[in-house]
Amino acid sequence: MFKSLKQTAFNKFKNIETNFHELNYLFWECTTRCNLNCLHCGSDCSKDSSFDDMPLDDFLKSLDTIETQKDIITVVITGGEPLVRKDLEQCGREIRKRGMRWAMVSNGQLYDEKRHNSLINAGLGALTISLDGLEKSHNWLRNSTTNFERVGKAISLATSYPRLNFDIVTCVNNKNIDELPEILEYLLSKNVKTWRLFTIVPIGRAVDNPELFLSDKQFTKMLDFISTTRKQKLIDVKFSCEGYVGDYELKVRDTFFFCRAGINIGSILIDGSISACPNIDRSFSQGNIYKDNFFEVWQSKFQMFRDRSWTKVGKCANCSEYKNCQGNGLHYWTAEKDGVMVCHNEKII
Amino acid sequence: MNKRFRNLAKGLSLTSMLFVFQACYGSPQDMDPDVHISGIVLSDTTENPISNIKVKLINKDSGMIQNQQTDENGEFSIYTGASNSYELNFADVDSTENNVYIEKDTIISNVGENVYLKISLEKQ
Numbered sequence: 001m002f003k004s005l006k007q008t009a010f011n012k013f014k015n016i017e018t019n020f021h022e023l024n025y026l027f028w029e030c031t032t033r034c035n036l037n038c039l040h041c042g043s044d045c046s047k048d049s050s051f052d053d054m055p056l057d058d059f060l061k062s063l064d065t066i067e068t069q070k071d072i073i074t075v076v077i078t079g080g081e082p083l084v085r086k087d088l089e090q091c092g093r094e095i096r097k098r099g100m101r102w103a104m105v106s107n108g109q110l111y112d113e114k115r116h117n118s119l120i121n122a123g124l125g126a127l128t129i130s131l132d133g134l135e136k137s138h139n140w141l142r143n144s145t146t147n148f149e150r151v152g153k154a155i156s157l158a159t160s161y162p163r164l165n166f167d168i169v170t171c172v173n174n175k176n177i178d179e180l181p182e183i184l185e186y187l188l189s190k191n192v193k194t195w196r197l198f199t200i201v202p203i204g205r206a207v208d209n210p211e212l213f214l215s216d217k218q219f220t221k222m223l224d225f226i227s228t229t230r231k232q233k234l235i236d237v238k239f240s241c242e243g244y245v246g247d248y249e250l251k252v253r254d255t256f257f258f259c260r261a262g263i264n265i266g267s268i269l270i271d272g273s274i275s276a277c278p279n280i281d282r283s284f285s286q287g288n289i290y291k292d293n294f295f296e297v298w299q300s301k302f303q304m305f306r307d308r309s310w311t312k313v314g315k316c317a318n319c320s321e322y323k324n325c326q327g328n329g330l331h332y333w334t335a336e337k338d339g340v341m342v343c344h345n346e347k348i349i
Numbered sequence: 350m351n352k353r354f355r356n357l358a359k360g361l362s363l364t365s366m367l368f369v370f371q372a373c374y375g376s377p378q379d380m381d382p383d384v385h386i387s388g389i390v391l392s393d394t395t396e397n398p399i400s401n402i403k404v405k406l407i408n409k410d411s412g413m414i415q416n417q418q419t420d421e422n423g424e425f426s427i428y429t430g431a432s433n434s435y436e437l438n439f440a441d442v443d444s445t446e447n448n449v450y451i452e453k454d455t456i457i458s459n460v461g462e463n464v465y466l467k468i469s470l471e472k473q
Contacts (some may be wrong), residue, residue: 024370024378025370025372025375025378027372027375037461057468074376074378074380075426076372076375076378077373078375096428098434101380103375103377103378104374104376105374117416117417118417120415120427120428121415121417122426122428123385123426124385125380125381125383126376126377126378126379126380127376128376128377135455149398161413162411162413163383163429163430165376165379165381166377167376167377169374194377196371196376198373227402236394239445240371240372240374241370241371241372242374250441259373260370260372264370265375277373277374277375279373279374290373306363307377329373
């Protein structure tokens with residue numbers, strides 16, 4: 001009853017946020033080059049990307065179109081692997097000069113002491129590194145023989161500097177689902193404070209690898225693990241905001257599910273496309289920085305992200321939970337818009 | 350008006366961290382306030398900038414240490430956590446020709462969001 005009231009209030013809050021449409025979080029896909037070749041990569045990134053890195057000046061011209069308060073915006077640099085760019089520190093400093101904070105998502109392979117120091121000096125405020133299991137399962141998913149060891153060193157560096165808001169993300173899959181308690185022990189031993197778990201989306205390179213996806217039983221097991229671990233308060237563990245999980249809402253994260261893609265989250269992708277999260281179908285792009293004014297696009301477009309009634313098709317059409325879920329995470333929709341790829345709530349047994 | 354509605358909804362929902370959200374595949378956005386300490390290191394005789402001077406910054410509240418070398422223009426630029434005071438050490442080490450200049454320490458306190466320092470080093 002109390003939870004239901006909270007959900008109702010939260011839904012009102014979501015409506016206000018949706019109408020307000022304030023840009024708070026801007027992804028920059030600065031490169032699609034990557035030094036790994038992960039089995040699950042949603043972007044199909046590789047060492048020899050078909051795209052050149054986006055020149056910093058092109059990105060800055062877009063930032064300079066933003067006419068709103070700057071200190072409410074965080075730029076999250078992503079890829080590909082951002083650390084393959086030699087000018088990353090300069091990118092960060094230019095973002096800071098414009099009054100915004102910046103963060104980065106990395107695979108940790110190139111995160112050594114020298115780079116850690118220069119990034120911190122350049123105002124890096126938050127860092128997310130992927131750890132996808134114990135050594136064998138992590139290196140399997142990352143398609144690497146060295147990445148687990150490198151990530152371990154990167155974690156030690158990141159946790160040595162408390163001002164850095166640092167978290168670990170783990171793609172839970174068939175190979176690591178039974179290792180979650182051991183991964184927790186490992187993270188605690190490395191003094192990690194925050195851990196986010198998510199599942200793998202059937203897009204990009206992942207589509208052809210069924211080993212990457214959790215069965216319904218495994219998915220429920222993961223939610224139970226998160227719920228139980230949260231009660232122990234040893235680490236701030238949560239299920240990422242990737243999907244609606246019905247009865248597990250508030251048990252596996254601090255707030256109810258809310259896909260903010262295109263509501264508060266925007267992105268500038270490698271080809272200049274203006275979109276929401278980088279893992280959302282590229283056909284949903286709303287413009288391109290090479291021909292449009294970024295902030296005008298943010299303010300005048302993005303209707304399909306703010307009005308999600310088009311998602312009420314397929315299994316969502318008659319779902320009793322639709323008002324709380326609104327079609328799940330938008331990255332679970334393809335260009336055809338003919339139904340959600342994954343319903344997390346349906347997977348719970 | 351919109352902001353008032355947002356705050357009201359935040360209270361009614363009784364959940365925390367509503368505005369400090371995190372994209373599902375992104376990084377956290379709640380970050381501690383920080384300070385930008387930058388400046389230039391010059392020779393006190395020629396007033397020319399000196400490159401490759403090691404700048405060591407000690408945050409006196411947290412004890413955290415950050416290092417940087419001055420660039421080809423003698424400049425340094427460090428973002429660091431907010432603190433009541435900072436100790437900065439300038440040393441002519443880690444370069445091809447070392448100990449040409451006498452090491453110097455400076456303490457700064459009660460700084461705002463941005464500090465710019467002009468440091469002169471004496472020759473040995």
